[in-house]
Amino acid sequence: MFNWQSKKVVVTGSEGFIGSHLTEKLVELGAKVTAFVLYNSFNTYGWVDTFKKEIKDNIKIFIGDIRDETSVRKALKDKDIIFHLAALIAIPYSYYAPRSYFETNVLCSLPENLDL
Numbered sequence: 001m002f003n004w005q006s007k008k009v010v011v012t013g014s015e016g017f018i019g020s021h022l023t024e025k026l027v028e029l030g031a032k033v034t035a036f037v038l039y040n041s042f043n044t045y046g047w048v049d050t051f052k053k054e055i056k057d058n059i060k061i062f063i064g065d066i067r068d069e070t071s072v073r074k075a076l077k078d079k080d081i082i083f084h085l086a087a088l089i090a091i092p093y094s095y096y097a098p099r100s101y102f103e104t105n106v107l108c109s110l111p112e113n114l115d116l
Contacts, residue, residue: 004029010075012036012066013085015046022083024051027058034060036075036086066108067100084109 009026013019014035026033037045045061064071066086076082087105088094094101 004031007031007081008034008079009081009083010034010036010062010079011083011085012075013087015048016085016087016089017047019083019085020047020050022085023048023059024055027055031081032060033058034062034075034079036062036064036066038065038086039063067103072108 009031014023015037062075
């Protein structure tokens, strides 16, 4: 089994259902987790807000937008492992704002501009 102890990990999309469960599990396994969450004006973190205190106290919340290269570079600096789960959902709205969905769900998955 892989040893997660002290591994520096980023989970993008950690405010979502799957990302939040992965974030919790990684903390339980001893990883040093940065939860990359999409900024919103309510200052809420989605599913991360439902974490037990002992989990919340052991993660670093990084607020940003996966489409912003500066935010991404800052969040990924000196990390060992990246789990990229950031995505926009709500398919009906994607018909009204296709560019934002394409940028988030497709282009932001390409590592070529991130010096990885």
